Amino acid sequence: MLLDRIQARKDKPDARLFVGPRGGKIQTGVLRKATHWDAVVAALGYEHLRRHDLRHTGLTWFADAGVPIHRLQQIAGHTDPRITQRYLHPDIVALQADGDMLSAHLRSPKRSQIGPKLRLVQ
Structure with missing residues (x-):
């Protein structure tokens, strides 16, 4: 997936590889929810991370x-x-x-x- 995104943006070296739902910068709340961060770190025993x-x-x-x-x-x-x-x-x-x-x-x-x-x- 990452290589595909890099290849698609090779003519735009400053373009973001990943964008938020509206096409802009990914906000931390969106990232936290999309990655299930809290559940993942709790399951791993790294709640402090x-x-x-x-x-x-x-x-x-x-x-x-x-x-x-x-x-x-x-x-x-x-x-x-x-x-x-x-x-x-x-x-x-x-x-x-x-x-x-x-x-x-x-x-x-x-x-x-x-x-x-x-x-x-x-």
Whole structure:
């Protein structure tokens, strides 16, 4: 369905993929009703989940995939990159893996040949 909508709008890159019942922007009440949001999240045990939380998740996934912040800003429609930054929630496991990579790099034999050795500063 999504590919059909994209294909139908290829000559209109700014056209909405999905529109409300009157052809305009989809209002939140219409979306909530059409998706049976309240019943779905209750059945899943996520009553606390808001649709806006999915925006945070989606932008975080884009960032984790390597999409640069200036494009995330465009995707989100934000005017300020600091707003976009607030939507990003790094994965603690990925952050720990980044720290492990740095540690491995600093301990590598090649590192000792190309740069200064680590030293304790008191």
